[in-house]
Amino acid sequence: MQRRVFRKLPIKEDLLFTYEPVMHFLDVRDSRYLSVREETSFLSKVAPSLVFYPQLISVVYQAAAKAKNGSYSENDWALDSLRVLRLLEKAGLQFSISGLQNLEKLDGPCVFIGNHMSIMETLILPVIIVPYTKVTFVVKESLLDYPVFKYVMRSRNPVAVTRTNPRQDLKKVMSEGVDRLQNGISVIVFPQTTRSTTFDPLQFGSIGTKLAGRADVPIIPMALKTDAWRNGKFTKDLGKLCPEIPVKTAFGEPLRVSGKGAEQHQQVADFIQSKLQEWK
Incomplete structure (x- = not known):
């Protein structure tokens, strides 16, 4: 039983029985995951957002309740x-996740550096x-005060930054980010x-590369x-879902920072740009 589950979702042994009751596993084949198209309800077809959000809120409330009492693992x-x-x-x-073989190469913590389109990344990346490494996020401080969800995010011990004071943010990421990586x-x-x-690329900062260099860990x-999840008009995180737009995620080869990391920073930007162009 354990071996069968492990083949379908390469996760740590201590996660196996946690995932067992869900019944649906990410069927990873050749280091890639592709959604299997399944029949959706009539209501999901005509109003996917209307069906999705009440269910999402239920998941978040249950998670927040556990996190609030300190039992959210x-x-x-x-x-x-x-x-x-x-x-x-x-x-x-429909999801396509590729490059998982690059996560299999990890033998310790790393810095994941990516572009940011929607709140979907925060919800699906875990x-x-x-399955490959313990992980947390660098997040905006405001997310730690977000109604209900704040308890979940706080429980992950993230590095919180202002996004308005680059000097202060860099100092905090270099301190707290290194601490997370060393642990x-x-x-x-x-x-x-x-x-x-x-x-x-001109708006793509080098803070992640600097963190990886300071901690002497690889970059992924x-x-x-994830633009299938649109930004909302009134509440940014609650936008329209667009099933006709495919969701794509790709992980690149691990990179080791050399010198000031300018070359690696450019490699990350080039990887993202080339993938987005390919998917376009």
Whole structure:
């Protein structure tokens, strides 16, 4: 039983029975995951957002309740991330996740550096990455005060930055980010000032590369196309779901920082830009 589950979702042994009751596993083949198109309900076809959001809110409330009383583990986080991914698939979204062989090469923590399109990344990356390494995020301070979800995010011990004071943010990431990495926790960094459906290398900061260099850990480039989850008009995180737009995630080869890291920073930007162009 354990071997069968492990083949379908390469996760740590201590996660196996946590994932067992979900019944749907990420069927990773040749280091790649592709959604299997399934029949969706009539309501999901005509109003996917209307069906999805009440279910998402239920997952978040249950997670927050555990986190608030201090019983929300990394296993729980990954499991809830899997639930969100499955809910998105049931709403009609199709996922393609590639480059997982590069995560298999890790023998310790790393810095994941990627572009940032929507809140979807924050919700689905845990189930993709946690099977390979413990992980947390560099996030905006405001996310730690977000209604309900704040308890979940705080439980992950993220590095919180202002996004308004680059000097202060750099100092904090270099201090707290290195601390996380030295304790075996990988760090996800989105070096853009805000979410964007386009990628501008000139607006792509080098804070992630500097962190990896300071901590002497590898970088994993990460290209993300999650614009199937639109930004909302009134509440940014609650936008329209567009099942006709495929969701794409790709992980690049691990990179070791040399010198000031300018070459590696350019390699990460080139990887993201090339993938987004390919997917376009």
